[in-house]
Amino acid sequence: MSNELLKIKNLSTSFRIGDEYYAAVDDVTLTLNKNEVLGIVGESGSGKSALAFSIMRLHTRAKIEGEILLNNQNIVKMSTSKLNKIRGDEMAMIFQDPLTALNPLMPIGRQIEENLFLHNKKLGQQGRKKRTIELLNLVGIPRPERVYEQFPHELSGGMRQRIIIAIAIANDPELLIADEPTTALDVTIQAQILDLVRELKEKIHAGIILITHDLGVVAEMADRVAVMYAGQIVEIAPVDKLFANPLHPYTRSLLNSVPAEGQDRLHVIQGVVPTLKNLPRTGCRFAERIPWIDASHHEEHPELHEVESGHFVRCTCYEHFYFPDNKEEQANGVS
Amino acid sequence: MWKFIVRRLLITIPQIIILSIIVFILAQMMPGDALSGLIDPSIDPAAVEQQRERLGLNNPWYIQYVDWVGGILQGDFGQSFRFKMPVTELIGQRMVNTVLLSVVTLIFTYLIALPLGLISGRFNDTLLDQAITGYTYIGFATPLFIFSLFMLWIFGYNLGWFPTSGSVAPGTEPGTIAYWLSKVYHALLPGISIALIQVVSTVQYLRSEIIDTKQKDFIITARAKGAGEQRVYNKHIFRNSLLPIAAFFGWEITTLITGTVFVEKIFSYPGMGLLFLESITQRDFSVANSLVLLFGTAQIMGALLSDIILSIVDPRIRIK
Amino acid sequence: MAFLEVQDLQVYFPIKGGIFNRTVDHIKAVDGVSFEMEQGKTYGLVGESGSGKSTTGRAIIGLEDITSGKILFDGKDITDKKTKNKAFRKDVQMIFQDPYSSLNPRKRVLDIVAEPLRNFEKLSKQEERKRVQELLDIVNVSPDSIFKYPHEFSGGQRQRIGVARAIALKPKLIIADEPVSALDVSVQAQVLNFLKEIQSELNLTYLFISHDLGIVKHMCDNISIMYKGRYVEQGSTADIFENPQHIYTKRLIAAIPDIDPKNREKQFHNRQKVLEEYTQSYNDFFDQDGLAFQLKSISDTHRVALPQKG
Numbered sequence: 001m002s003n004e005l006l007k008i009k010n011l012s013t014s015f016r017i018g019d020e021y022y023a024a025v026d027d028v029t030l031t032l033n034k035n036e037v038l039g040i041v042g043e044s045g046s047g048k049s050a051l052a053f054s055i056m057r058l059h060t061r062a063k064i065e066g067e068i069l070l071n072n073q074n075i076v077k078m079s080t081s082k083l084n085k086i087r088g089d090e091m092a093m094i095f096q097d098p099l100t101a102l103n104p105l106m107p108i109g110r111q112i113e114e115n116l117f118l119h120n121k122k123l124g125q126q127g128r129k130k131r132t133i134e135l136l137n138l139v140g141i142p143r144p145e146r147v148y149e150q151f152p153h154e155l156s157g158g159m160r161q162r163i164i165i166a167i168a169i170a171n172d173p174e175l176l177i178a179d180e181p182t183t184a185l186d187v188t189i190q191a192q193i194l195d196l197v198r199e200l201k202e203k204i205h206a207g208i209i210l211i212t213h214d215l216g217v218v219a220e221m222a223d224r225v226a227v228m229y230a231g232q233i234v235e236i237a238p239v240d241k242l243f244a245n246p247l248h249p250y251t252r253s254l255l256n257s258v259p260a261e262g263q264d265r266l267h268v269i270q271g272v273v274p275t276l277k278n279l280p281r282t283g284c285r286f287a288e289r290i291p292w293i294d295a296s297h298h299e300e301h302p303e304l305h306e307v308e309s310g311h312f313v314r315c316t317c318y319e320h321f322y323f324p325d326n327k328e329e330q331a332n333g334v335s
Numbered sequence: 336m337w338k339f340i341v342r343r344l345l346i347t348i349p350q351i352i353i354l355s356i357i358v359f360i361l362a363q364m365m366p367g368d369a370l371s372g373l374i375d376p377s378i379d380p381a382a383v384e385q386q387r388e389r390l391g392l393n394n395p396w397y398i399q400y401v402d403w404v405g406g407i408l409q410g411d412f413g414q415s416f417r418f419k420m421p422v423t424e425l426i427g428q429r430m431v432n433t434v435l436l437s438v439v440t441l442i443f444t445y446l447i448a449l450p451l452g453l454i455s456g457r458f459n460d461t462l463l464d465q466a467i468t469g470y471t472y473i474g475f476a477t478p479l480f481i482f483s484l485f486m487l488w489i490f491g492y493n494l495g496w497f498p499t500s501g502s503v504a505p506g507t508e509p510g511t512i513a514y515w516l517s518k519v520y521h522a523l524l525p526g527i528s529i530a531l532i533q534v535v536s537t538v539q540y541l542r543s544e545i546i547d548t549k550q551k552d553f554i555i556t557a558r559a560k561g562a563g564e565q566r567v568y569n570k571h572i573f574r575n576s577l578l579p580i581a582a583f584f585g586w587e588i589t590t591l592i593t594g595t596v597f598v599e600k601i602f603s604y605p606g607m608g609l610l611f612l613e614s615i616t617q618r619d620f621s622v623a624n625s626l627v628l629l630f631g632t633a634q635i636m637g638a639l640l641s642d643i644i645l646s647i648v649d650p651r652i653r654i655k
Numbered sequence: 656m657a658f659l660e661v662q663d664l665q666v667y668f669p670i671k672g673g674i675f676n677r678t679v680d681h682i683k684a685v686d687g688v689s690f691e692m693e694q695g696k697t698y699g700l701v702g703e704s705g706s707g708k709s710t711t712g713r714a715i716i717g718l719e720d721i722t723s724g725k726i727l728f729d730g731k732d733i734t735d736k737k738t739k740n741k742a743f744r745k746d747v748q749m750i751f752q753d754p755y756s757s758l759n760p761r762k763r764v765l766d767i768v769a770e771p772l773r774n775f776e777k778l779s780k781q782e783e784r785k786r787v788q789e790l791l792d793i794v795n796v797s798p799d800s801i802f803k804y805p806h807e808f809s810g811g812q813r814q815r816i817g818v819a820r821a822i823a824l825k826p827k828l829i830i831a832d833e834p835v836s837a838l839d840v841s842v843q844a845q846v847l848n849f850l851k852e853i854q855s856e857l858n859l860t861y862l863f864i865s866h867d868l869g870i871v872k873h874m875c876d877n878i879s880i881m882y883k884g885r886y887v888e889q890g891s892t893a894d895i896f897e898n899p900q901h902i903y904t905k906r907l908i909a910a911i912p913d914i915d916p917k918n919r920e921k922q923f924h925n926r927q928k929v930l931e932e933y934t935q936s937y938n939d940f941f942d943q944d945g946l947a948f949q950l951k952s953i954s955d956t957h958r959v960a961l962p963q964k965g
Contacts, residue, residue, distance in 0.1 A: 043839040043840060043841060043842075044839055056559055058555055058558055058559060080563070080564075081563070083561075084561040084562070084563050085561065086561070087558070087559055087560065087561035088559060088560035088561035088562075089561060092559065092560075093559045095552060095555070095556060095559075097552060100551065100552035100553065101552045101553055101555070101556045102553055102556065103553040103556075103557070103571055103575065104553070104575070104650075104651060105574060105575055105578065105649070105650060106570075106571075107650075111556075114557070114560055114562065114570070115560040115561070118560055118561050118562060118566075119561060151650040151651070153650075153651050157704075164556070167556065167560065168559075186703035186704055186866060187703065187866060187867075187868065187907060187910040187911065188703065188906055188907060188910045189703075190910065190912075191909070191910035191912075191926060194912075195923070195926070198923075213839065213840060214912065215840070215914055216869075216911065216912030216913065216914050217912050219912060219913060219914050219915060219916045219919070220912045220913060220916070220919055220922065220923075222916075239916045240916050240917060243914065243915060243916050244917075253841065254840060254841065255914075257840050257841045257843065257844035258840060258844075258869070258914065259847075259869050259870055259872065259873030259874075260914070263873070264851075265848050265851070266844035266847055266848055266873070267844060268841065268844050268845045268848060269841040269844075272809045272811070272812075272842075273809075273839070338672075342676060
């Protein structure tokens with residue numbers, strides 16, 4: 001049988017500004033295999049979170065076009081009742097901010113049990129409680145019986161993130177989407193949560209989409225990485241290939257902006273990330289931020305090209321890209 | 336939680352003491368005193384002076400204050416010179432009516448506020464919501480006493496569905512079922528009138544609470560669990576939005592008790608509000624002062640009640 | 656004589672409780688911190704949330720009440736709020752974490768940047784505008800934008816406007832409290848580069864407060880690690896990263912994600928090993944209350960809160 005868990009075809013997610021719709025996710029195609037971790041990296045405004053929310057169909061006011069096939073069922077076209085059967089069961093999500101993602105007025109235990117109740121009616125009240133304690137143990141919560149009755153505000157951020165993970169994995173989902181799961185946490189807690197996710201991956205055999213802005217997190221966690229810029233995937237490759245041989249100018253610029261050994265000045269990408277309304281919709285979207293690259297090097301309709309097996313890059317400009325060492329050129333243009 | 340409630344209770348003590356001092360000072364500043372309204376102006380001033388001395392009216396203010404507070408603590412608010420009866424007894428009669436009217440009003444307020452607020456918040460910016468918010472704007476803009484007159488004119492005089500004055504049909508035997516039914520019947524029209532106007536703030540408050548809660552992250556968490564819309568609303572949004580409304584409750588009661596003054600006047604409903612107006616126009620200061628003290632105490636108790644309710648329903652305060 | 660000297664700084668916050676709401680206990684946000692700074696250098700202050708790093712910075716500039724201890728700036732005692740005179744308030748400035756909330760949304764850029772100038776220098780309207788434009792030029796924000804409002808700028812630009820305000824009075828010391836943690840990676844790079852540039856131009860001293868060890872390593876000459884209100888280790892950047900002595904420091908360093916996927920397994924095992932060491936020797940490195948011991952010098956530059964032996 002096919003190893004493919006999730007297949008996204010020509011997905012566009014648009015939001016309405018004024019009278020028009022603008023695509024935050026623009027014609028994205030990708031696949032996720034069973035038991036694979038796909039990292040999606042980008043800065044704010046890249047569309048990575050909009051993509052995650054589209055897969056779960058959590059946008060309340062967005063126009064979604066294209067196909068999202070989870071085990072060959074199209075989520076985009078699905079009825080709400082069918083969708084609710086899948087959400088929390090076949091696919092689940094881990095959220096960014098553990099401080100706000102839990103209901104402040106509901107005991108922890110009930111919040112986890114709600115997910116069990118919704119998808120496993122056979123499990124009685126006793127069964128649900130037993131499973132909840134089990135889950136709390138699994139995500140490394142000390143004294144689960146006590147935490148079961150506590151409220152979110154009585155737990156630390158790291159503990160709350162573990163609860164959110166427990167909710168997500170309650171029904172052994174096949175697809176787990178983690179949207180910046182450690183951004184709001186301290187470094188040592190981040191390390192613990194990442195180790196936990198890695199451990200759980202072995203146990204529940206889920207395919208994981210890991211959304212983050214942190215290249216370090218991706219390097220540690222992902223099997224494959226997609227880099228997003230302005231609503232598009234600009235580069236996608238197995239993790240070792242991406243870090244050993246980054247090709248797209250944006251990927252290279254991003255890697256160079258992170259402090260590294262023996263680097264005095266960090267690379268600064270010229271200009272600013274365009275807002276949704278002002279996204280360049282034609283040609284290479286990154287072109288305006290690398291103006292020293294001759295316009296002729298960009299494709300008219302940039303496509304993803306397979307450069308080596310599994311390694312795709314958008315636009316031909318990467319072949320001619322170089323960093324300007326000239327300081328004047330590097331000074332960022334602020335209008 | 337107990338610590339919180341005890342602490343909160345302790346705070347009310349100085350509040351009430353300060354209130355009583357203010358009321359006492361106000362009473363002292365009023366022209367005349369307890370005697371001046373009672374006696375014939377032609378009596379010999381020396382005799383009056385003797386009477387003052389006997390009643391302790393020449394004592395320093397703090398002794399008079401202590402006497403006054405001592406009386407109140409024993410349930411003695413003094414004499415009403417108009418009604419020629421103890422203030423305690425007078426207010427007691429009227430208080431029953433006002434409490435009844437308040438209860439009727441509260442029931443209608445919540446009967447109207449909850450469904451309207453919930454619908455308006457859940458389906459915000461639809462036609463239905465616009466109709467409801469339209470109503471709340473009209474409610475805000477309409478003065479209660481004009482609306483009450485209007486209601487009285489339509490349902491009292493024109494249609495004759497409700498009595499137009501009093502708190503009970505004359506001639507009914509106190510204590511019988513017929514007597515209490517008649518009392519409720521008399522309270523209905525003023526109660527509904529107040530409810531229809533006063534409800535608008537609760538509707539708006541509930542509406543904005545729901546719209547606010549709808550956008551919280553934990554609602555997304557609930558949806559991601561696969562909870563249907565109905566469940567998301569019932570288990571997560573409504574519960575969390577009703578919390579501040581519960582805290583609103585105590586405040587609502589006090590505004591009712593103190594806010595029915597003009598409505599009671601319009602419906603000639605013999606409650607504390609009407610008594611208050613009468614006592615002022617007739618310079619029956621011992622009654623007016625006692626009512627101010629009671630209204631003020633009700634205000635303080637209402638705030639206390641709100642805080643206690645909140646501390647019981649909100650785990651973030653409960654568990655400390 | 657040190658440029659800034661902090662001696663045994665303590666900042667305690669009262670915990671109110673009981674029926675009468677009396678102070679029943681204290682949170683020891685900063686619990687006996689001492690350090691010295693030299694002019695023109697960058698000092699990193701690293702710790703996790705609740706470590707007291709921000710409180711330390713805020714106490715120095717006078718935003719928190721100091722419970723005890725002494726702060727000397729240029730040799731003058733400025734511990735007491737009253738002694739933080741005009742000169743001090745001019746010489747020491749702060750950059751805040753969140754560029755979205757630290758600028759008043761109803762004020763124009765001109766007013767925001769000119770505010771310290773108005774407080775300290777009597778300038779005519781023309782002079783003031785000229786100075787603001789010069790400052791905006793230094794921070795690479797177009798001088799034409801003085802009449803714009805904060806919401807018209809991106810996060811990086813806002814943070815640089817915050818910096819323009821901070822350097823308006825030519826301060827000597829800037830306390831930067833997580834100045835880039837709310838920003839995207841590429842914007843972060845821009846602000847960090849820029850902070851380095853103006854440092855050499857204006858001979859600035861930075862107290863750089865951050866939770867991000869990677870950035871601190873890039874920016875700082877000297878690093879202090881803080882845990883529960885106390886210093887656990889203090890040293891040159893090389894001391895801290897190449898020769899960490901305290902188990903907490905080791906744990907922090909091990910927690911930084913490695914940007915090379917090839918090191919993944921190695922990093923994972925290293926982290927497990929450090930965690931094991933941490934759990935095993937926790938009782939040696941911390942007292943009964945889980946607090947660190949006094950710092951001891953192990954070299955000229957390197958001081959560590961080592962276990963009290965004997």
